[in-house]
Amino acid sequence: MKKKTLTHLFTWLFCLGSATAFSQTGTITISNNSNTTINKNIYGQFAEHLGHGIYGGFWVDKSLPVKKQDRIRLDVVEALKKIKIPNLRWPGGCFADEYHWRDGIGPKAQRPRMVNTNWGGVTEDNSFGTHEFLELCSLLKCEPYVAGNVGSGTVEEMSKWIEYLNSNSTSTVVQERAKNGHPEPYKVTFWGVGNESWGCGGNMTPEFYADQFKRYASFAKDYPGARLKKIASGPNSDDYNWTEVCMKNIPQYMMYGLSLHYYTIPTGQWGKKGSATSFSESEYFNTMVNCLKMEELVTKHSAIMDKYDPEKKVALIVDEWGVWTDPEPGTNPGFLFQQNSLRDALIAGTTLNIFNNHSDRVKMAALAQTINVLQSLILTDKEKIVLTPTYHVFDMYKVHQDAKYLPIKLDVPDYEVDGKKIAAVNASASQDAAGKIHISLVNLDIHHPITITTALQDIKWSAVSGQVLTSANVTNINTFADPNKIHLSNFTGAKKDGDKLVVTLPAKSIVTLELN
Structure with a gap:
């Protein structure tokens, strides 16, 4: 009986996607070597x-x-x-x-x-x-x-x-x-x-x-x-x-x-x-x-x-x-x-x-x-x-x-369901006319937060801020009775670590970062 209870508890925690126990990691490399504009x-x-x-x-x-x-x-x-x-x-x-x-x-x-x-x-x-x-x-x-x-x-x-x-x-x-x-x-x-x-x-x-x-x-x-x-x-x-x-x-x-x-x-x-x-x-x-x-x-x-x-x-x-x-x-x-x-x-x-x-x-x-x-x-x-x-x-x-496209390479964990896998994270990056870097990241995994370490080649920056869009369930919607159930929030899960950017993406989230 006790063993069955523990099994149910573990399953419940897995579905919640505990950030402490189940956080996964990946890396992204962003290059400044581009002559392409994002139209x-x-x-x-x-x-x-x-x-x-x-x-x-x-x-x-x-x-x-x-x-x-x-x-x-x-x-x-x-x-x-x-x-x-x-x-x-x-x-x-x-x-x-x-x-x-x-x-x-x-x-x-x-x-x-x-x-x-x-x-x-x-x-x-x-x-x-x-x-x-x-x-x-x-x-x-x-x-x-x-x-x-x-x-x-x-x-x-x-x-x-x-x-x-x-x-x-x-x-x-x-x-x-x-x-x-x-x-x-x-x-x-x-x-x-x-x-x-x-x-x-x-x-x-x-x-x-x-x-x-x-x-x-x-x-x-x-x-x-x-x-x-x-x-x-x-x-x-x-x-x-x-x-x-x-x-x-x-x-x-x-x-x-x-x-x-x-x-x-x-x-x-x-x-x-x-x-x-x-x-x-x-x-x-x-x-x-x-x-x-x-x-x-x-x-x-x-x-x-x-x-x-x-x-x-x-x-x-x-x-x-x-x-x-x-x-x-x-x-x-x-x-x-x-x-x-x-x-x-x-x-x-x-x-x-x-x-x-x-x-x-x-x-x-x-x-x-x-x-x-x-x-x-x-x-x-x-x-x-x-x-x-x-x-x-x-x-x-x-x-x-109309920002400068910055090439990006990802090495990220998989999101697996029913024996099938897709990359859990996708991203794109650009640099605007004022020199600010913007990185947009999507975590498709509905259970696991993912910590991404980003190498920024030939890019100097000193501060990071951002916005996040997420909710408790992927089925959540905004309605006329509750129009702000899903809304943009300030994102605090990114920091500078030496010359690298470290960001922890919540499960099922979209994040856009700005590097100054």
């Missing part, structure tokens, strides 16, 4: 006409008792300005290839209505269109990234949209823009030539799409002060042939970037993805395995791009990424509303570390999606607002935007 656009966002992302998220009813400009919700704007989102992708997603831009200009009462066939079959009233989106970007102080319609649109339609946005001539379409309230050109530069052309954007072959890209791009004209950065619709996940064909068949001078879409599906199966809030440790581990596949995807797609573009002139743009779970019970399944747990924050930190570490090729990305859809930064319910754990990761990581 701020890696920290971009995505807003599609889907569920309550636009309507009820950014664009709210006139009667809602919150501060607004027109119908743009300003507490949302201020929250996103705080984390310095650099770009916003719109209007989709799958919606982009059924969207006709002329439906979204002119007097709102006269705009035609349409059925959103991709997302819930709801009526789209087009009250949020081109001018409203660009006003939103102006308020956010971010770059607009427009996805043009290749699937159901025409070359002329896309060409005229660009002229409407960017020309300073006296053409009829420019006069129409002025009549609609904006005499000056918008000077939009990021331009997606279709979306997911392998799937909802037209079910094309890569060979057909490459020819379509060249055709559409030929008539997507540059205007004064607005040289287009044309982004090709790239591969789905591990479709390496798509990348090969596009890089081989599309001239580099026509293409600013090639997109990549990959979602972390907890189960790895589209039919039953798994719950956002209720999952076992085994399910959590498998989710992290699927998240870490991003490293493999970026590496292999980059290697193909290197064959055709060794100077890395064409950017890899991961403009849809994030965790995708089953919708919350009781919600419209076509609206893709899911809660956001500490697990999702660990996914965000890990993925952003991967992008930072591949910043020689990855120049832009977009989390899917900003508000109320998939792995959101913000959740809203009428006048209520919640900042998710993922939001706090972007707040922590904004220090890496």
Whole structure:
């Protein structure tokens, strides 16, 4: 009886992850030998006409008792300005290839209505269109990234949209823009030539799409002060042939970037993805395995791009990424509303570390999606607002935007579940214009704190401070009733030991350090 009791006690202590008894160790080496900048656009966002992302998220009813400009919700704007989102992708997603831009200009009462066939079959009233989106970007102080319609649109339609946005001539379409309230050109530069052309954007072959890209791009004209950065619709996940064909068949001078879409599906199966809030440790581990596949995807797609573009002139743009779970019970399944747990924050930190570490090729990305859809930064319910754990990761990581990338090597313990192993810790580092070093570390192990000793080669520093994001359980979430259950805290687990940095990462945590 006594032996059984001791066994149960040991098991209980193991699950708690006692810092004293079970702390593990690892080492990291950070070098100052780099000429690469972490492009701020890696920290971009995505807003599609889907569920309550636009309507009820950014664009709210006139009667809602919150501060607004027109119908743009300003507490949302201020929250996103705080984390310095650099770009916003719109209007989709799958919606982009059924969207006709002329439906979204002119007097709102006269705009035609349409059925959103991709997302819930709801009526789209087009009250949020081109001018409203660009006003939103102006308020956010971010770059607009427009996805043009290749699937159901025409070359002329896309060409005229660009002229409407960017020309300073006296053409009829420019006069129409002025009549609609904006005499000056918008000077939009990021331009997606279709979306997911392998799937909802037209079910094309890569060979057909490459020819379509060249055709559409030929008539997507540059205007004064607005040289287009044309982004090709790239591969789905591990479709390496798509990348090969596009890089081989599309001239580099026509293409600013090639997109990549990959979602972390907890189960790895589209039919039953798994719950956002209720999952076992085994399910959590498998989710992290699927998240870490991003490293493999970026590496292999980059290697193909290197064959055709060794100077890395064409950017890899991961403009849809994030965790995708089953919708919350009781919600419209076509609206893709899911809660956001500490697990999702660990996914965000890990993925952003991967992008930072591949910043020689990855120049832009977009989390899917900003508000109320998939792995959101913000959740809203009428006048209520919640900042998710993922939001706090972007707040922590904004220090890496446009900073010098510092190469990093890790020797860290494994996190093992059911006989399978992954590296327990991942990290990235940068140096900002003021000379400050920032190191972001993620401990995926839900039981064990891990002490990391860091060698900083040719880097002088004297003091360290930091922030940490963690919680008692990886299933914890912020809710409208308890919006600050998971929040940023000052981190005191790092110290200087001679010329080395020693940091103890709590279990299941994200930490960003600043070295002065």
